[in-house]
Amino acid sequence: MSAADHSAPSTDTDPSADSTPSPATEPDLTPELAEALRRAAATPNLVVACDYDGTLAPFADDPMGAHPAPGAIATLARLADLPHTTVALLSGRNRAALAEVSGAAAPVVLVGSHGSEWEGGFDAPLDDDDTALLSRLHTELEEIASRTPGAHVESKPTAAVLHVRPVEDPAARERATAQAMAGPAALDGVFVTQGKNVVEIAVREASKGAAIERLTEQADAGVAVFIGDDVTDERGFARLRTQDVGIKVGEGETVAGHRVADIPAVVRLLGTLADLRS
Numbered sequence: 528m529s530a531a532d533h534s535a536p537s538t539d540t541d542p543s544a545d546s547t548p549s550p551a552t553e554p555d556l557t558p559e560l561a562e563a564l565r566r567a568a569a570t571p572n573l574v575v576a577c578d579y580d581g582t583l584a585p586f587a588d589d590p591m592g593a594h595p596a597p598g599a600i601a602t603l604a605r606l607a608d609l610p611h612t613t614v615a616l617l618s619g620r621n622r623a624a625l626a627e628v629s630g631a632a633a634p635v636v637l638v639g640s641h642g643s644e645w646e647g648g649f650d651a652p653l654d655d656d657d658t659a660l661l662s663r664l665h666t667e668l669e670e671i672a673s674r675t676p677g678a679h680v681e682s683k684p685t686a687a688v689l690h691v692r693p694v695e696d697p698a699a700r701e702r703a704t705a706q707a708m709a710g711p712a713a714l715d716g717v718f719v720t721q722g723k724n725v726v727e728i729a730v731r732e733a734s735k736g737a738a739i740e741r742l743t744e745q746a747d748a749g750v751a752v753f754i755g756d757d758v759t760d761e762r763g764f765a766r767l768r769t770q771d772v773g774i775k776v777g778e779g780e781t782v783a784g785h786r787v788a789d790i791p792a793v794v795r796l797l798g799t800l801a802d803l804r805s
């Protein structure tokens with residue numbers, strides 16, 4: 528046993544951390560965010576919507592290896608069990624993959640495909656033209672991926688997605704992204720979302736903003752809290768009402784009103800919100 532063993536353990540990786548009540552004035556939170564959480568906790572009907580990758584789970588080269596941070600799903604579930612509190616995972620992933628990788632289940636609401644895929648399926652089924660366009664997108668992205676070692680194409684019900692995160696050569700990664708943007712992403716009738724090392728090309732418009740509005744209406748929520756890390760989440764932040772609370776995770780430009788540093792800070796923040804509302 529060395530002296531170092533007497534140092535205080537970090538709560539960042541302690542799975543039991545979410546069972547410990549944390550004060551609303553924890554150092555993570557600016558006074559403005561602490562106040563916004565107190566206001567959210569006091570509203571009669573509350574919606575809390577959370578992105579998954581980069582917000583509750585660290586990125587992984589294998590998308591199905593992106594496990595939630597310790598305590599993340601338990602804390603979401605604790606919040607979702609509170610009365611008049613709707614908690615949603617709102618992800619670009621398809622809904623089945625989101626359920627599998629996160630391990631989250633009802634009463635947490637799972638919304639996939641950037642807000643267009645709900646428990647009952649997709650908002651609008653694809654017609655023949657959509658299906659033909661989707662097939663072409665897939666083929667063209669596969670051609671790009673086949674020239675780019677490490678890249679792969681993911682097939683979603685309404686989109687084809689080029690993933691370049693595992694590509695080791697930065698120049699090759701940029702070239703593949705540029706080719707996708709100049710080629711299939713420039714076709715008529717497609718909706719392009721560029722995320723971190725990802726180009727998603729959809730034949731249906733999907734927006735996390737519209738999904739948050741739908742959750743807010745369904746719950747008649749006085750306040751909606753939305754937490755996300757990526758450029759795709761900006762469409763969600765942009766649609767929030769003045770009384771809602773947008774929280775950006777990590778660095779980067781944002782229209783969100785608040786920011787926290789990292790994923791463990793998100794988990795602590797959710798725990799604080801659950802404590803305040805309990």
Ligand SMILES: [Mg+2]
Nearest residue numbers: 578580581757
């Ligand atoms: Mg994300």
